[in-house]
Amino acid sequence: MTNHGDIAEYALRLGDDALVHGQRLCEWCADAPFLEEDIAIANAGLDYLGRARMLLQYAGSILGRSEDELAFLRDAPEFRNLLIVELPRGDFAFATVCQYLLDEYELLFFEALTNSKDETLAAIAAKAIKEVRYHQRRSVEWMRRLGLGTEESNRRAQAALDELWGYVAEFFDADELETRVIADGVGVDRSALEVVWRDRVGDLLDEVELSLPGDEWQVSGGRSGVHTEHLGHMLGEMQFMQRAYPGLEW
Amino acid sequence: MAAAASIPIMPEARFALNQRRQNSQFAELFDLLDAVKDPEIPVLSIWDLGILQDVACDAGRVEVTITPTYSGCPAMAQIAEDIVACLADAGYDNVDVTQRLTPAWTTDWIDASTRKRLREYGIAGPDSAVCPQCGSSDTSVISEFGSTSCKALLRCNSCLEPFDQFKRL
Numbered sequence: 001m002t003n004h005g006d007i008a009e010y011a012l013r014l015g016d017d018a019l020v021h022g023q024r025l026c027e028w029c030a031d032a033p034f035l036e037e038d039i040a041i042a043n044a045g046l047d048y049l050g051r052a053r054m055l056l057q058y059a060g061s062i063l064g065r066s067e068d069e070l071a072f073l074r075d076a077p078e079f080r081n082l083l084i085v086e087l088p089r090g091d092f093a094f095a096t097v098c099q100y101l102l103d104e105y106e107l108l109f110f111e112a113l114t115n116s117k118d119e120t121l122a123a124i125a126a127k128a129i130k131e132v133r134y135h136q137r138r139s140v141e142w143m144r145r146l147g148l149g150t151e152e153s154n155r156r157a158q159a160a161l162d163e164l165w166g167y168v169a170e171f172f173d174a175d176e177l178e179t180r181v182i183a184d185g186v187g188v189d190r191s192a193l194e195v196v197w198r199d200r201v202g203d204l205l206d207e208v209e210l211s212l213p214g215d216e217w218q219v220s221g222g223r224s225g226v227h228t229e230h231l232g233h234m235l236g237e238m239q240f241m242q243r244a245y246p247g248l249e250w
Numbered sequence: 251m252a253a254a255a256s257i258p259i260m261p262e263a264r265f266a267l268n269q270r271r272q273n274s275q276f277a278e279l280f281d282l283l284d285a286v287k288d289p290e291i292p293v294l295s296i297w298d299l300g301i302l303q304d305v306a307c308d309a310g311r312v313e314v315t316i317t318p319t320y321s322g323c324p325a326m327a328q329i330a331e332d333i334v335a336c337l338a339d340a341g342y343d344n345v346d347v348t349q350r351l352t353p354a355w356t357t358d359w360i361d362a363s364t365r366k367r368l369r370e371y372g373i374a375g376p377d378s379a380v381c382p383q384c385g386s387s388d389t390s391v392i393s394e395f396g397s398t399s400c401k402a403l404l405r406c407n408s409c410l411e412p413f414d415q416f417k418r419l
């Protein structure tokens with residue numbers, strides 16, 4: 001029987017991935033290259049925020065904290081998201097490549113999580129996977145347009161890829177807690193997803209004339225609360241209203 | 251009647267949902283809730299869309315179970331409020347609205363008559379890329395992410411008008 005604390009922490013990690021990434025996507029609102037794309041990014045952002053709410057509500061129901069407390073009243077070291085989602089949004093190529101790498105990972109991850117022995121996590125995963133399929137189709141199309149578009153778009157996509165590549169190792173890391181929830185059939189063994197992920201990403205990069213970066217440097221730490229300097233700045237904006245007006249609702 | 255020419259096949263999931271309502275001892279509550287419409291598509295009720303999953307009543311306390319279409323659908327909060335208001339009008343003032351995620355919402359719950367009303371309202375159904383304005387099937391996708399989470403944006407190459415399509419999920 002899995003310890004409830006472990007399940008809460010596991011849900012919190014997944015909820016933080018969705019919350020932080022959703023917040024970054026929403027930064028594009030009114031700032032995307034054209035109207036349809038603006039709407040698409042905001043829509044995807046909404047999917048992530050909805051997913052974050054489900055996961056934080058679940059974690060909060062075990063921890064005795066509300067979803068708002070978890071989202072708005074924790075400081076950076078208490079966040080458990082993967083580092084890749086907290087990076088500043090960069091240019092459109094950076095945001096697109098980031099989304100693509102994440103989409104391919106989430107396709108594999110949520111598909112596997114639908115088999116979780118924890119019914120709530122399995123249900124959230126079943127909901128998420130349908131949305132991820134739409135996200136991935138969009139990001140693949142954009143990878144094609146950027147990679148095969150102009151010299152400039154290819155150069156920017158390659159630069160983004162080179163900068164983001166060091167963060168992907170974190171997709172497949174498991175610490176002690178994760179090893180425990182995997183053993184209980186609650187969590188997903190992410191290390192088992194890496195080969196397929198690398199195959200799929202490698203094939204697409206090949207197709208769109210981008211080169212696979214080397215693995216010279218890798219950073220991790222998000223799952224244990226060691227973040228980049230960017231997360232605090234993002235939280236400063238995201239949490240401002242609740243910090244300034246505690247308990248605010250509308 | 252032209253509609254009788256072909257009998258649409260009802261998806262299994264929708265059939266199960268209809269059975270639940272037919273066999274329910276709270277049929278009058280289901281009937282009352284037909285008045286609750288989707289805030290974005292006012293011609294369709296939450297029952298038509300498969301958002302309304304179940305209704306039960308125990309010792310004066312009504313429990314309404316709904317399921318979200320998309321994880322982040324902002325209409326869910328509005329729908330929950332509308333359910334409470336609708337039942338309050340009929341004298342039920344102890345109402346709980348709970349969200350259930352399983353089975354995950356699917357466009358298979360939208361039956362043929364609902365799809366027809368959707369089309370008349372100007373939105374193409376989940377498996378149709380036919381222009382709801384002129385009926386042309388010469389259309390193309392502008393974006394799979396439209397004005398709301400559940401809609402894609404298409405363009406008709408015959409009448410040149412853009413239109414919404416209910417995304418298949």
Ligand SMILES: [Zn+2]
Binds near residue numbers: 383
């Ligand atoms: Zn037309």
